[in-house]
Amino acid sequence: MSDIPTYGLHIDGQRVETGQWMEIRNPQNNVVVARVAKGGSEHIDQAVAAAKRSFESGVWSRLEPVDRSRTMAQIAAQLAEQIDTLLAAEIMANGATVRQAAGFHVGLASGHMNYFAELAARYEFERAVPPALYPTLGQSIIRREPIGVCGAITPWNFPLVLTLWKIGPAIAAGNSMVIKPDEKTPLSLLEFVRIAEECGLPPGVINVVPGVGEEAGVRLVEHSDVGKIAFTGSTAVGREIMSSAAATVKRVSLELGGKSPSILLDDADLDLAADGILFGCFLYSGQMCESGTRVLVPRSLHDEFVARLVDRAKTIKLGAIDDWETDLGPVISGAQQARIMELIRSGVDEGAKLVLGGGVPEGPEFEQGFWVEPTIFTEVTNDMRIAREEIFGPVLSVLVYDDEEEMLRIANDTIYGLAATIWSSDNERALDLSKKLQAGTVWINDHHQVNPSAPFGGFKQSGLGRELGVDCLDEYTEPKHVYLDLSGKRESRPYDLLLSHVD
Template sequence: MTSIDVQHHALHIDGKAVDTDESMTIVNPADASVVATVAKGTASHIDDAVAAGKAAFESRVWAGKTPQERAAIMRAIADAANDAIEELVELEMSANGATVRQATGFHIGYALAHFTFFADLADTYQFVRPAPVVTFPALAQSVVHREPLGVVGAIAPWNFPLLLTLWKVGPALAAGNSVVVKPDEHTPLSMLRFAEIAEANGLPAGVLNVVPGDGRDAGARLASHPDVAKIAFTGSTQIGREIMKLASGTVKEVTLELGGKGPSIVLDDADLDLAVDGVLYGCFTYSGQICESGTRAIVPRSLHDDFVARLVERARTIAVGAPDDWDTDMGPVIDGKQQARILAYINDAVDAGAQAVIGGGVPEGEQFQRGYWVAPTILTGVDNSMPVAREEIFGPVLTVIPYDTDDEAIAIANDSEYGLAASVWTTDNGRGLAVAEQVQTGSVWINDAHQINAQVPFGGYKQSGVGRELGPDALDAYTQAKAVHVDLSGGRDAKPYDILLSHADD
């Protein structure tokens, strides 16, 4: 891993760097080296950030700009961030172990492209929507205004720190809101730098505040703060439930993108070479640390042994190694706690009768003795009732589950508390579409995986979340509707008052 100077980073509140008494240590997952220290925000710092956001919102220094003015500033921010992409990539991958290819293209490149999408959306979004003229109970014209909510709280995870934060910050800013971000403790660096870039390129102070800190303190305060109108959260289903409880105290709006246990359904007419590559890509990209990863390969029993043999042969070619090497396909997992958790799932499954046909532990080699590594692992002998097939592991572990009929495959896919994403592998698109209609997930990819398009809504069924991010209506989640009615009758001649007052003198 390329070393960087160990620097100290402050909170970003009201356009100022704010230091604190306590610091958090940012560790490189590849070798457990310290890459930075960051001021640790508390509930009181969240209070300060919310106050700054509220003051900025009420001053209308941002909300009062036209959508076109906001869009132009957001594009300038995206351009400046793109000029700093190498720095952002280094900050991101040094903290979360993403490979340089993934960090450059998906983590940072995608993030800035999506931020630009939200800027463009501000240009075209209908903030004022005339309704038809009505004649009853009076001649009137109604107009619906989509107005910003106020202060929005964004709580982001460690796996895609900038991308998933900008999925929230982008539409919130485009709509005219102020934002307070609580990034994950492992990975606040790229978002802190983005906030500096944003204010250097036209975003007024106080509109975007970033407060790294502990979820139980800073995060909980943000979710329960009475002056925060909405919480947008990406993370585990367990924490999502807690966020909902905290938000309910002040009836906040919530958007939750939570866990997944994605099925990859291989039909008996699939192109097996394509399906093998696709299933491996769907599971092992970014060491399986993606919520919509396809961690359950649901395979025809008649093809099971052949398919598994192909999976193993192809998986042996996955290059596991240093994240800053452009030839590396898969890097480490986020930390020692998660490494131990993943290995425990594997060991428990093997104890219950599953077989690790490849992987199952830490990769061999001296370079893997430091840092937090798990080898790409494929488990057979698994049924859908086992914890390894039901619970979100968030690591490079693929379970292979056989089936006999298409209906059984669909039933296995749907037998989950999660419903975020699925893939279907077939040479018959019509058949694939028929299966997709029956799968209970927010996204279904036919002969593809991880296909997330800013123009298409993303979110989950069941306990995979509430609401949707992205898509042409993304600003709906960051605005509220106000109906304004204008009487066109010229006064009381329209008679609605007569209905109310007809017996007033009785």
């Protein structure tokens, strides 16, 4: 164990040992790269107590927003300064290539944290509404106050930046937090909390308890002192969290699964669309909730466009994740690899045509770890499992349509509604089509473009609530109405509706 780094839980500013360890394995070769203390329900209780003490002390919650903003800006600056440390911690656990991680997984962290820092300074924590003239003269003030202790359960695919989407608005509003990261990928978040406290974030404001969902996650959701749960993950687990949170009537926001359509119109730039659709589906081996895993193609363009997709996909280079020349890395785990391969087999069994990939790449470097080739199916219908289930792997299904009515029916025929993409050279036509798609984000002639100023979340069973955007602090505050009487006189008030006036 001495040669492998070890991490503890992080509670009230301290490393906490538990006597139990979880192994962190590099998905490219299945080698153990770190060990992390395993937290259970009792450690969640300790972390919630620390967060509650921190909140009630006012050491962070009662700071002026501009002071919270200043500390958060320092954290953002340090995320940029220590990007190499964060990159190493991220990719060794989740298998992202260093190029992708530098651009997305870790590269977005500093800018997004800086956005939340700016929001902390300019968010409208208090506003007056027009005075009431009847039944008496009075002034109402609306205050947005922090909830208290907020819990977050975060995923393995973007363990740093997707957690920051919760941390940023929560602490900007003055809350304290307990975070249960995915047990496979807690390293970059543990590095983050170290950086944050070095920048002046008080101990207890952010507490991190790695552990398994059935123990630590369940306790966090059920805890009566936790006022809000934010979760990113599968729709199935999201349903369970929503149900469990109802027992204590806590606020819940859920960012869940997707089966996003990429819609090719007959006037699209085919070269641009081919590259964009492959980027939309295969980036990070398709392990992104908004990946465009269904491409809808006009029948007249089908053969030509599929040929372009296959030719370009053949140029994707799989290899070592720390090599800047590598395009695509492994999937996260053996269990995930097995599930992807089972779904690929189901596509073949249900009559889809496999035109690229479908297996494990050949070569000694792929004999260990969890690898899946970029895979493309044609002759897919929307009732097949590969068209309906979220695969979370590098699998693209091509579906054909004959007219806009059929295209919209296929695109919207899903329990999900996270994102969609339109490829067209006619902006007006594409914008009009965007109104008819049931999706929380619609990209036109691009994919995976996340703007921190715009809300992110889904329709239908893709989630509840929104992250990012100018109003994201609303999810982490409670509105309070304060009424101030301005009449000053007993006779001007409506008390005689109950009590007769006595001279």
